[in-house]
Amino acid sequence: MPIRADRPTPAAGTALPAAMPNEHALDLIARRKSTPAKMLTDPGPSREEITALLRLAMRAPDHRKLEPWRFIVVLGDGRHRLGEVFAAVRTRREPAASPQSIEEDRQRPMRAPVMVAVVSSPVEDPRGTPQWEQELSAGAVCQNLMLACFAAGWAASWITEWPAYDRDVATAIGLSPSERISGFILIGTAREDPVERDRPDPAAKITWWED
Numbered sequence: 001m002p003i004r005a006d007r008p009t010p011a012a013g014t015a016l017p018a019a020m021p022n023e024h025a026l027d028l029i030a031r032r033k034s035t036p037a038k039m040l041t042d043p044g045p046s047r048e049e050i051t052a053l054l055r056l057a058m059r060a061p062d063h064r065k066l067e068p069w070r071f072i073v074v075l076g077d078g079r080h081r082l083g084e085v086f087a088a089v090r091t092r093r094e095p096a097a098s099p100q101s102i103e104e105d106r107q108r109p110m111r112a113p114v115m116v117a118v119v120s121s122p123v124e125d126p127r128g129t130p131q132w133e134q135e136l137s138a139g140a141v142c143q144n145l146m147l148a149c150f151a152a153g154w155a156a157s158w159i160t161e162w163p164a165y166d167r168d169v170a171t172a173i174g175l176s177p178s179e180r181i182s183g184f185i186l187i188g189t190a191r192e193d194p195v196e197r198d199r200p201d202p203a204a205k206i207t208w209w210e211d
């Protein structure tokens with residue numbers, strides 16, 4: 001079920017339900033699973049479908065509506081351009097790196113048909129909204145995007161790897177000094193379905209304060 005490019009989201013002011021019981025939505029969260037990068041292949045969503053997915057992703061909690069995130073969507077030959085950036089930065093940082101490992105960096109963006117860089121763009125808010133909250137909002141955007149991909153029929157993976165933490169990569173792809181990569185979301189089609197992994201035990205994670 002591909003996502004319709006013009007799939008609407010409610011306009012501001014639209015009355016919305018405070019809760020929306022939906023067994024399928026619960027099942028979707030329960031069964032969502034990343035597909036490792038090496039298991040992704042063509043096809044991927046079109047530019048229009050990606051826009052629709054990002055419209056859903058942007059419906060993330062965001063204290064004071066600062067919209068402290070943006071996206072760089074890398075697809076088609078844009079992936080080669082990004083691969084050249086990774087390879088050039090790696091070569092500069094590590095001149096002794098083997099040609100094979102430089103080539104691996106060059107090929108990183110080619111592992112999926114679409115790679116979305118979710119950029120955390122915190123602002124200096126005179127009202128004092130902490131940067132931490134703005135970064136958390138970017139993380140929520142990433143997870144919304146993962147869920148939207150899954151529900152729209154696309155396999156996806158949220159990765160960072162070294163390029164997400166490299167300031168030269170950041171500069172080369174147009175990030176300002178205050179911006180960071182929250183994640184590269186790889187989107188495509190799974191070569192084969194993933195298998196569930198161990199999940200946390202609620203009893204080990206929850207502290208109850210009841211009286």
Ligand SMILES: Cc1cc2nc3c(=O)[nH]c(=O)nc-3n(C[C@H](O)[C@H](O)[C@H](O)COP(=O)(O)O)c2cc1C
Nearest residue numbers: 032033034035036157158159160161162182183197
């Ligand atoms: C911020 C962040 C960065 C991640 N970076 C990587 C990464 O670079 N490489 C990787 O294999 N997994 C990375 N992961 C883990 C995968 O995205 C994923 O969470 C894990 O494979 C389990 O996925 P699942 O919950 O869908 O089963 C990262 C996860 C997060 C939240």
